[in-house]
Amino acid sequence: MNWNSAAEFFAMGGYGYYVWASYGATLVLMLLEPVLARKRHAQALREAAADPGDER
Amino acid sequence: MNTSAANAGATSPLRLFTFSAPSRFYSLTGALLPWLWAITIVLTVVGLYIGFFVAPTDATQGESYRIIFIHVPAAWMAMLLYLVMAFWAGVGWAFNARLASMLARAIAPTGAMFAFLALWTGAFWGRPTWGTYWVWDARLTTTLILLFLYLGYIALVNAIDDVRRGDQAGALLALVGSVNVPIIYFSVKWWNTLHQGATISMTKAPTMAQTMLAAMLIMTFAFWAYAFAVVFTRTRAIVLERESHTAWVDELTGRSAGTIRPGDRP
Numbered sequence: 001m002n003w004n005s006a007a008e009f010f011a012m013g014g015y016g017y018y019v020w021a022s023y024g025a026t027l028v029l030m031l032l033e034p035v036l037a038r039k040r041h042a043q044a045l046r047e048a049a050a051d052p053g054d055e056r
Numbered sequence: 057m058n059t060s061a062a063n064a065g066a067t068s069p070l071r072l073f074t075f076s077a078p079s080r081f082y083s084l085t086g087a088l089l090p091w092l093w094a095i096t097i098v099l100t101v102v103g104l105y106i107g108f109f110v111a112p113t114d115a116t117q118g119e120s121y122r123i124i125f126i127h128v129p130a131a132w133m134a135m136l137l138y139l140v141m142a143f144w145a146g147v148g149w150a151f152n153a154r155l156a157s158m159l160a161r162a163i164a165p166t167g168a169m170f171a172f173l174a175l176w177t178g179a180f181w182g183r184p185t186w187g188t189y190w191v192w193d194a195r196l197t198t199t200l201i202l203l204f205l206y207l208g209y210i211a212l213v214n215a216i217d218d219v220r221r222g223d224q225a226g227a228l229l230a231l232v233g234s235v236n237v238p239i240i241y242f243s244v245k246w247w248n249t250l251h252q253g254a255t256i257s258m259t260k261a262p263t264m265a266q267t268m269l270a271a272m273l274i275m276t277f278a279f280w281a282y283a284f285a286v287v288f289t290r291t292r293a294i295v296l297e298r299e300s301h302t303a304w305v306d307e308l309t310g311r312s313a314g315t316i317r318p319g320d321r322p
Contacts, residue, residue: 002109009108013119018184022123022177026130029169030282037289044296049309051300 078155078295079304085288092285099278107271114268123181124268128255129276131174133283134202135237137167141209142234145227155291157223158298160230161213162290166283168206175199186250194243195251198236205233219298 003009012019107125114121141163148157178196179189190196209229216222239246244253255264255272264272299305 002111002113012122013113015118015120015184018120018180019122022126022180025176026126026173029173033166033169034286034289037286037293041289041293041296044293044300045309048296048300048305 076153076155078158078299079302081155082292082295082308085292089285089288092281092288096278096281096285099274099281103271103274103278106267106274111267111271112265117185120181120184121268123177124255125271125275127174127177127181128272129279130170130177131199132276133279134167134171134174134199135240137163137170137283138202138205138230138237139234141167142227142230145223145230149224149227154220154298155295157220157227158294159287159291160226161223162287162294164206164210164213165290166286168203168210170279170283171199171203171206175203191250193250194247195240195249198240198243201236202240205229205236209233 010016010020103125107122111122113119141160144156144163145160147153148155148160175196178199182191183189209226212229213222213226216225241254243249244251296305
């Protein structure tokens with residue numbers, strides 16, 4: 001185990017700012033992207049359901 | 057016009073091009089998605105646990121090196137996804153395969169995100185280790201070009217109203233731009249860069265501690281599963297957007313032909 005306390009963990013040996021700026025941005029983008037993709041899919045499904053099939 | 061092709065894919069037995077039918081692809085990936093997300097979450101938890109709680113402190117860089125567990129996987133994914141995008145864009149162009157072009161379009165935003173994250177995490181790693189967030193070093197500059205290639209591809213395909221022409225123009229850009237990927241990869245060898253050499257070499261034993269390497273590889277597989285999941289989700293959306301006129305989408309949404317409901321366009 002590398003850390004004796006939560007405070008020590010978040011301090012990252014004095015590099016906390018750099019480590020958490022990296023992990024924070026990664027977390028935000030990798031949560032946001034799937035949400036946006038799922039929204040686009042739900043939207044496409046709604047539009048397909050509302051739009052008559054016109055090529056048959 | 058495309059109705060018969062889509063239906064043939066849905067009923068005929070398995071063959072090489074079975075999953076090139078958008079309808080088949082749509083149902084197959086729908087079944088795969090929960091598993092891909094589960095794999096992503098499990099691998100991320102395991103990888104980060106090893107990375108933060110098992111892997112030791114680096115002798116020269118202290119704790120700042122722990123950025124490697126997302127930096128290297130993000131950089132690898134950015135390069136790999138570009139080649140995959142260019143490949144499918146090329147297939148879609150050469151063989152007039154609609155689904156391949158849709159895949160290429162779906163990959164671009166995810167690749168751009170990973171390219172951005174590679175640059176972002178690299179900046180926050182470079183500051184404590186090199187003393188600067190940015191330097192016009194060969195590795196960094198070519199990675200920035202990779203991000204611009206992704207953004208250029210996205211802007212180009214969306215700027216052209218004719219969908220298939222947009223696919224073709226995008227394929228040309230993607231294929232020409234793919235020459236940048238080996239340049240990124242070998243830049244640390246060809247030029248005297250501030251960026252360190254390859255973390256993993258094909259010819260030499262890894263120089264990192266076993267646990268550091270394990271965490272980095274597990275995070276790479278986690279990002280891989282993530283990329284599959286999010287790209288499939290986006291491809292499914294694009295499939296529906298483009299195939300909304302076909303019989304199989306009508307079946308999917310439960311709307312029978314000829315039914316006019318309030319709100320339907322005339």
